[in-house]
Amino acid sequence: MARRAFTVIDVVEILVHWHAGRPIGELSSSLGVDPKTVRKYTAPAVAAGLSPGGPRLGEREWAALVAGWFPELVDRAARASTWPEFDAHRDRIKEWVGKVTVSTIHQRLRDGEGVKGSESSLRRYVWANFPDQAAQDMVRVLRGATAPGDEAQVDYGLLGRWVDPVSGRSRKVWGFIIVLVYSRLMFLRPVLTMDLGSWVEAHVAAVEFFGGCPARIVPDNLKTGVVKPDLYDPKINRAFGEFAVHYGCLIDPARVAKPRDKARVERMVPYARDSFFAGRAEEFASLTAMQTDAERWCREVANQRPSRPLERVAPQVVFDVEEAAALLALPASPFELASWSTPKVGPDIHVKVGKALYSIPWPHLGKVLDARQGARIVEFYLDSQLVKTHRRIETGRQTDHSDYPPEKVAFMMRTPAWCRRRAADLGDAVAEVVATLMEVNALYRLRQAQGVVGLADTYGPDRLNAACGRAIRVGDPTYKTVKGILAAGTEHDDDGAGSTAPAAVSAPAHLHGQARLFALDGGA
Secondary structure (H helix, E strand, O other): OOOOOOHHHHHHHHHHHHHHHOOOOHHHHHHHOOHHHHHHHHHHHHHOOOOOOOOOHHHHHHHHHHHHHHHHHHHHHHOOOOHHHHOOHHHHHHEEEEEOOOOHHHHHHHHHHHOOOOOHHHHHHHHHHOHHHHHHHOOOOOOOOOOOOOOOEEEEEEEEEOOOOOOOEEEEEEEEEEEEOOOOOEEEEOOOOHHHHHHHHHHHHHHHHHOOOOOOOOOOOOOOEEOOOOOOOOOEOOOHHHHHHHHOOOEOOOOOOOOOHHHHHHHHHHHHHHHHHHHOOHOOOOHHHHHHHHHHHHHHHHOOEEEEHOOOOOHHHHHHHHHHHHHHOOOOOOOOOEEOOEEEEOOOEEEEOOOOEOOOOHHOOOOOOOEEEEOOOOEEEOOOOOOEEEEOOOOOOOOOHHHHHHHHHHHOOOOOOHHHHHHHHHHHHHHHHHEEEEEEEOOOOHHHHHHHHHHHHOOHHHHHHHHHHHHHHHHOOOOOHHHHHHHOOOOOOOOOOOOOOOOOOOOHHHHHHHHHHHHHHHHO
């Protein structure tokens, strides 16, 4: 128990009762003062020759005597043993008061000057010696009246612990609480985690519960909502910022360590804990059931209670009559929650978002992008410019081959369908060779088809078509045969009608076909 602080009036009362002849024990019991304390304050009177039953003294006379016997009751400095230590630095303290907090003044005196007095003693010293400056620092400017629909305040508060019936785990339950400042209408959503998803989903549920959105939302400086707190330029989390854009409201975070910036919601945390959750944890079979019951509690209990600031009128009544129509209308399309990350483009021009890999155009190799992962698509931004969009996948790899440099991906782009289309453009004979190669085990013989089509880059379409025609006539429509004919320059050697003349001896034997090859071997 804290020690009782006596004033001149208290001591005068003790002396008046004592001088009237009351026993110390009776006086002590009547005034609630320890007998030793009574003796302490009556001792100077006894020493001055006063005794019980003597001539009566008035209160002013007793007060004058007490002021002389106990000067510390009149002069606060007289009873403070540490104040002389502070007096040695009076000028510096006077300079700091009103500019920095008393805590900072105490820290500077302690660290820089070796002052031993406590912070509470320094606080009393400042109030006694610099009352004007100290009082000025404590003055609070009252906020103007908030218009209907203008502001809502948000906070998290611990509701208690809950045993999940499914897993058997004991979990902490946090309460997301938002209060409309004008009507005091309240929304509560119990959550098990305070991550970004829960934070934004709770705001969406709140504006749907209200049937509209307030013009300004004042949240705490949690990382889920505010990445970097700053009085003039706070950095809002990207997903939370998208919520504000979607609903057309302003996010105005409270100042750090300034709970009065959201005093309306701060008062609701212990109320929600006591009225909604305390003693009821075992009633909830699931988190969903708890959240559903929280909305019922808001409608039937919290928002129906008489509110003292509203002159005992229920928040729901004030909301229905004055604030509901002032809220911003909800958008026609539902809000899509997206998560943001900052992946780096790797050497394979892919980035990792969640458990999936997505390709990025190769000029962005090594750069850090902003990735927005929505329900259906994933978007990638560089300096707020969209550089790539992919369909969202949960796992695996999503690759657009056009993101690779052309020379790196040319082979991968030459599919069987592409080979057939390209061969048809080069000539009928080329198309027939490619079709023959693709008849059986197309993927295994794809390289040959790609090679045949690729010979047009070296020898031209006309020569390639002629070489393919001769390879077909000799019964060996393969890549090696076509390339050998072109290398030997014999694609036109049998152009004469019905010609059966043997090919030039200088050409490789297999270019003459199977029959001629064996005939030559037999003639040898």
